Amino acid sequence: MKGTLLIAREGINGTIAGTDDGIGAVLAGIRALPGCAAIEVKESRAASLPFHRMKVRLKREIVTMGQPDIDPLADVGHYVAPEDWNALIDRPDVILIDTRNDYEVAVGTFSGAIDPATRSFSDFPAWFRAERDALLGDGPAPKVAMFCTGGIRCEKATAFLKAEGVEEVYHLEGGILKYLETVPAEQSRWEGECFVFDERVSVAHGLKPGSLALCRACRRPVTEAQKASPLYEPGVSCPACHDERTDAQRAGYAERERQERLAAERGEIHVGAVRPGAHGR
DSSP, rough: OOOEEEEETTTTEEEEEHHHHHHHHHHHHHHHHHTTTTTOOOOOOOOOOSSSSEEEOOOOOSSOOOOOTTTTTOOOOOEEEEHHHHHHSTTTTTEEESSOOHHHHEEEETTTTTTTOOOGGGHHHHHHHHHHHHHHOOOSEEEEEESSSSSHHHHHHHHHHTTOOOOOEEEEETTHHHHHHSOOOOOOOEOOOOOOOOOOOOEGGGGGSHHHHHHHHTEEEHHHHHHHHHOOOOTTTTTGGGGGGGGHHHHHHHHHHHHHHHHHTTOOOTTTTOOOOTTTO
């Protein structure tokens, strides 16, 4: 089993990969924990493991918003099933907000969605407060619909808007991934691909693997056009992060890339490998 599990006061979130039996065993263990019997699970298939190692992390927040009084377990917006989402966002009295970060939105988003252009989810509250009057206007308050990758960030975003006094707030149940899995491509309002935080990089309708690569230096997606840039070096830099890193950092990335290449040539796994007998079986 490989992947990442995040544990916080709010609950458990994460993505894991492995055999059907392995995943079943992990889920059985999680469901045996207090309050986790009905945990929501989304499934998709991959031809190979999209993670290098297994990580379990204890966090203050599943996704960091920096608003300690916001409790998505206590008061959130209205959940909207994927099959009902189109009807909601097609309404003229609804404004649609993408709660994800700028590099995720650049990969794909819903038609007509507002992009906050945030670099971090913790920037979202300040963005909304600054743009509130422009978004909501002076007349009857519009309905606000929000969405994110798997449904976690928009739960917190809707809870935040409700705490700010916005009453009619909706969010996509199960997130973009559930929408792409459920809604046929010919009926979809989604444009582009959806960035995911694993080695698949992005997925398309039906959760089929997308077309993007991953910059190993900054973990941002890389398009074919960006690969043609002189600032792109596999494992070392891409146009988005080249100027954010020092020469020493890029040298370290280059050495890591070299070691991974040498390990591959020897038929070994470099990242996350465990030698048999070194730490048990």
